[in-house]
Amino acid sequence: MPRIGRLLHGAGLLAVFAVTIFPFYWMVSSSFKTQTDLLASPPVWLFTPTLANYADVFADQKVVGAIVNSLVVAVFSTGLAVVLGTPAAFALARYEFRGKSDLWFWFISNRFISPIVLALPIYLVAQNIGLLDTHLVLILVYITFILPIVVWICTDQFRSIPRDLEEAARLEGASQFDIFWRIYLPLGVPGIAVSAIFGFIFSWNELLYALVLTRRAVQTAPVVATSFMSGYELPWGKIMATGTVIVLPVTIFALLVSRHMVRGLTMGATK
Amino acid sequence: MSTARPRRSPSGYGRLTPLWFLAPAVLALLVIGIYPTLFAAVTSLRRYNLTRSRDGFPFVGLDNYQQVLSDPTFWETLGRTAKFFLCVMPFEIALGLGIALLLHQPGLGGLRALARVSLVVPLATTYAVVGLLGRLIFNRDFGIANSFIGLFGLPSFDWLGNSAGAFAAICVMDVWQWTPFCALIFLSGLSMVPVEIEEAARLETASKIALLRNVQLPYLLPGLTAMLILRSADVLKLFDVVFTMTRGGPGAATELISVYIQRVGFRVFDLGTASAQALLLLIITIILARVYIRFFYREIE
Numbered sequence: 001m002p003r004i005g006r007l008l009h010g011a012g013l014l015a016v017f018a019v020t021i022f023p024f025y026w027m028v029s030s031s032f033k034t035q036t037d038l039l040a041s042p043p044v045w046l047f048t049p050t051l052a053n054y055a056d057v058f059a060d061q062k063v064v065g066a067i068v069n070s071l072v073v074a075v076f077s078t079g080l081a082v083v084l085g086t087p088a089a090f091a092l093a094r095y096e097f098r099g100k101s102d103l104w105f106w107f108i109s110n111r112f113i114s115p116i117v118l119a120l121p122i123y124l125v126a127q128n129i130g131l132l133d134t135h136l137v138l139i140l141v142y143i144t145f146i147l148p149i150v151v152w153i154c155t156d157q158f159r160s161i162p163r164d165l166e167e168a169a170r171l172e173g174a175s176q177f178d179i180f181w182r183i184y185l186p187l188g189v190p191g192i193a194v195s196a197i198f199g200f201i202f203s204w205n206e207l208l209y210a211l212v213l214t215r216r217a218v219q220t221a222p223v224v225a226t227s228f229m230s231g232y233e234l235p236w237g238k239i240m241a242t243g244t245v246i247v248l249p250v251t252i253f254a255l256l257v258s259r260h261m262v263r264g265l266t267m268g269a270t271k
Numbered sequence: 272m273s274t275a276r277p278r279r280s281p282s283g284y285g286r287l288t289p290l291w292f293l294a295p296a297v298l299a300l301l302v303i304g305i306y307p308t309l310f311a312a313v314t315s316l317r318r319y320n321l322t323r324s325r326d327g328f329p330f331v332g333l334d335n336y337q338q339v340l341s342d343p344t345f346w347e348t349l350g351r352t353a354k355f356f357l358c359v360m361p362f363e364i365a366l367g368l369g370i371a372l373l374l375h376q377p378g379l380g381g382l383r384a385l386a387r388v389s390l391v392v393p394l395a396t397t398y399a400v401v402g403l404l405g406r407l408i409f410n411r412d413f414g415i416a417n418s419f420i421g422l423f424g425l426p427s428f429d430w431l432g433n434s435a436g437a438f439a440a441i442c443v444m445d446v447w448q449w450t451p452f453c454a455l456i457f458l459s460g461l462s463m464v465p466v467e468i469e470e471a472a473r474l475e476t477a478s479k480i481a482l483l484r485n486v487q488l489p490y491l492l493p494g495l496t497a498m499l500i501l502r503s504a505d506v507l508k509l510f511d512v513v514f515t516m517t518r519g520g521p522g523a524a525t526e527l528i529s530v531y532i533q534r535v536g537f538r539v540f541d542l543g544t545a546s547a548q549a550l551l552l553l554i555i556t557i558i559l560a561r562v563y564i565r566f567f568y569r570e571i572e
Contacts, residue, residue: 006378006379009373009376009378009379010379010382012369012373013373013374013379013382013383013385013386014382014386016370016373016374016386016389016390017382017385017386017389019447020386020389020390020392020393020447020451021389021392023393023396023401023404023408023447024392024393024396026404026407026408026415027400027404027407030407038413039412039413040413041412041413041417041418042413042418042421043413043414043415043418083295084295084296084299085296087291087292087293087295087296088292088293088295088296088297090292091288091289091292091293092293095288095289095292097286097289103293103297105564106300107296107300108560108564109557109560109561109564110300110304111504111560112504112556112557112559112560112563113304113553113556114504114507114508114529114549114552114553114556115508115510115529116508116510116529116532116533116536116549116552117308117311117549117550117552117553117556118304118307118308119533119536120311120314120532120536120542120545120546120549121307121308121309121310121311121314121546121549122303122307123536123537124307124310124311124314124542125306125307125310140303141303143299143300143303144300144303144304147296147299147300151296176288176292180292201395204397205395205397205398205399205511207397207398207399207510207511207514207515208510208511208514208529208533211514212533212537221397222397222398222399222400222511223399225397225399225400225403225515226399226402226403226514226515228403229403229406229515236407239403239407240403240404240407243397243400243403243404246397246400247395247396247397247400250395250396250397251391251392251395251396253395254391254392254394254395255388255391258387258388258391261391261394261455262452262455262456262459265394265452265501266456266497266501
């Protein structure tokens with residue numbers, strides 16, 4: 001009985017792994033196939049890999065430009081969210097003041113807002129002030145969903161920093177800002193890093209705002225990936241190679257923060 | 272008699288100190304989040320169709336709302352969104368629980384770690400790319416889905432060219448992407464069960480079902496509630512996968528609420544109506560967020 005149980009357990013775990021990874025595997029393997037192999041029916045599992053699709057992708061100015069755009073937007077929106085969010089997290093973790101819980105709830109509730117709700121008005125406002133199709137508009141908009149995560153994760157992290165350190169610094173005449181800058185920021189680095197990685201992943205993956213708020217100049221990687229889906233015969237190899245190039249960096253980042261994945265996605269409902 | 276008040280409280284900060292730290296974040300969210308929302312509220316009271324801008328954008332009061340609420344398509348898409356939620360959740364919960372139990376079971380450490388880590392991959396995969404993959408997997412002529420059902424002797428099927436097939440296909444991709452989320456939440460619930468209690472229960476009963484029902488279930492329920500609320504908010508937001516995979520078609524078979532509002536706003540350019548729809552969606556979302564917060568952040572107060 002225990003032997004059969006062990007076997008079933010192992011088989012179950014293998015099945016979980018196989019099904020979870022399969023679409024990812026299928027994308028990567030398709031990206032190394034020739035068009036003939038891709039259109040084969042039934043699909044082929046063994047084939048001679050080709051790098052032609054990747055050569056195609058990296059020779060395409062549109063794709064390369066889009067990846068650069070995505071990178072610029074993700075880095076700056078995450079950076080800005082960290083700069084704005086860490087002081088707020090410090091205040092929420094350390095001070096008592098009226099309306100604190102309301103403010104906290106307001107930050108958290110941004111997690112629920114559907115992008116389409118904000119996309120329309122932001123489109124109208126951006127159009128009026130000439131911000132459509134700029135990096136800036138995406139960087140600013142992405143703050144609305146990165147900032148709540150930074151505030152949430154960093155508040156949690158700052159709360160775990162022992163108060164004695166702060167008392168000692170205060171006796172030596174440190175200002176509140178010194179305490180934030182010299183004690184909380186350095187000791188909070190792990191939390192800040194985790195929230196920044198989440199910010200980067202969410203920003204990198206975002207499609208709706210990017211689709212609506214950009215035209216030609218600032219198309220991001222997901223927008224360009226979807227733009228291949230027109231025409232009669234689709235260049236599947238190139239599409240899958242582009243997909244792989246887009247997904248690979250965020251997958252690596254996600255593996256780095258895999259222990260925090262649930263906390264990041266639920267904003268802390270479960271530890 | 273001097274009445275000089277201390278400038279600082281004993282804890283070393285003035286009454287306004289928190290404000291300085293909070294102001295940047297609050298101002299940013301006010302300007303980027305609230306101001307456009309108010310703008311949308313004003314727009315929703317106007318006739319604001321970009322294809323007919325020659326008429327100007329006159330105020331029409333609550334006409335847009337009345338029109339949206341009496342628009343059968345709006346209710347159909349909301350209903351379809353609810354149906355989507357009801358189709359995917361049972362699978363995500365059942366499979367998620369099964370996976371969590373497999374991962375919680377002692378033994379086979381290496382394999383368990385491998386399976387656990389792999390769960391992160393779907394969660395991080397760019398949604399638009401999930402949609403592209405869906406189009407490849409469910410392709411009528413050379414998709415792997417057809418060779419899979421072929422194993423059971425079923426004939427090839429035009430998944431994405433068929434209402435029921437397309438709906439099933441977006442459900443499958445959603446189940447693939449979000450079951451890991453449920454599994455990881457359940458797993459963290461299972462790991463909260465005190466070890467002594469679980470050991471004692473294992474000695475007392477050999478039945479896994481009794482163990483699950485009597486010992487582990489209470490630790491799983493908060494996670495289940497979180498899952499239901501967050502996933503319903505996410506389904507209301509769901510756009511990328513559907514847009515890349517089916518554009519809401521064929522017909523309106525996969526047009527969920529976010530896809531519909533995007534179409535009205537940015538493919539029909541009727542921004543007044545779309546703003547009214549978006550604000551109605553916002554109200555639903557705020558209610559969901561309040562419920563969520565009420566459940567999970569009580570300890571802060």
